[in-house]
Amino acid sequence: MDKIKLIIVDDINVFRDGIRMNIQMSHPDMVVVGEAKYGADLFHVLETPEGASADIVLLDIVLPDMSGVEIARRLKSEHSNLKILAISDETSSSTVQEMLHIGVEGFISKFHSTNAIIIEAIRTIMAGFEYFGRDISEIISRIYIAKKKQMEVTSDFSEQEKRVIDLCHEGLPAKLIADRLGITSRTVAFHKSNIFRKLGVNSTLELMRYGVKTGIIRVEG
Numbered sequence: 001m002d003k004i005k006l007i008i009v010d011d012i013n014v015f016r017d018g019i020r021m022n023i024q025m026s027h028p029d030m031v032v033v034g035e036a037k038y039g040a041d042l043f044h045v046l047e048t049p050e051g052a053s054a055d056i057v058l059l060d061i062v063l064p065d066m067s068g069v070e071i072a073r074r075l076k077s078e079h080s081n082l083k084i085l086a087i088s089d090e091t092s093s094s095t096v097q098e099m100l101h102i103g104v105e106g107f108i109s110k111f112h113s114t115n116a117i118i119i120e121a122i123r124t125i126m127a128g129f130e131y132f133g134r135d136i137s138e139i140i141s142r143i144y145i146a147k148k149k150q151m152e153v154t155s156d157f158s159e160q161e162k163r164v165i166d167l168c169h170e171g172l173p174a175k176l177i178a179d180r181l182g183i184t185s186r187t188v189a190f191h192k193s194n195i196f197r198k199l200g201v202n203s204t205l206e207l208m209r210y211g212v213k214t215g216i217i218r219v220e221g
Contacts, residue, residue, distance in 0.1 A: 039066035061088035108133035
C-alpha cells in the first residue's frame with residue numbers, strides 16, 4: 001500500500017523535528033517528503049519530484065515571510081490535490097473562519113497538538129473526512145451561532161433600516177444620515193425608533209454595541 005506523503009511547514013525546527021521523528025519511529029505507513037521553514041520554501045519543495053507527490057501539508061498559520069492563510073489559498077488554487085491540516089497557535093475566530101472559507105481539511109491548535117492527535121488528524125483527513133480539534137470545533141460552533149443570529153436579526157430589518165444602522169456606525173448625526181439617504185430627519189428618527197424597538201435597545205450607543213457583538217455591524221481590522 002502506498003505511504004501517506006507529508007510536507008511539514010513550520011518555522012520552529014523542534015516542532016518539525018518532533019513530528020518527523022514520531023512518524024519515522026512509529027508510523028511506517030507515512031513518510032515526510034519535504035519540510036519548509038518559510039512559505040517560499042514550501043513552493044520550492046512542491047516543485048521537486050518528492051514534493052509534487054505529497055498528499056497532505058501540515059501548515060503553520062504564522063510564518064516569517066507570509067501568512068498561512070495566504071499559503072492555504074494559493075495551495076487550493078495551484079495544488080488542489082493537496083490536503084491541508086493547519087496546526088497553529090493562531091486560532092482567532094477570524095483566522096478559523098477564513099481557513100474554513102478557503103476549504104482546509106483540518107485545523108488543530110498547537111496547544112493541543114500531541115503526536116497522537118496529529119496522527120489521528122492525518123488519518124482522518126486521508127480517509128476523506130475533515131478533522132477539527134475540540135477547541136477549534138468550539139470556535140466553529142460560535143461562528144455558526146453568530147452567523148445564525150446575525151441572519152435572524154438582519155432579516156427583521158428593511159434595507160433602509162440597515163443603511164441607517166451602517167451610517168450610525170459611521171458616527172453620522174440624524175441630519176447627515178437624512179442627507180445621505182435623501183430622506184427627512186423625521187424619517188431617520190422613525191427608522192431609528194423601529195430599530196431600537198426590534199433590538200430592545202434605547203440609544204445609538206447601545207445599538208452600536210449590539211451591532212458589533214452580533215455581526216450586524218462589521219468592524220474592520
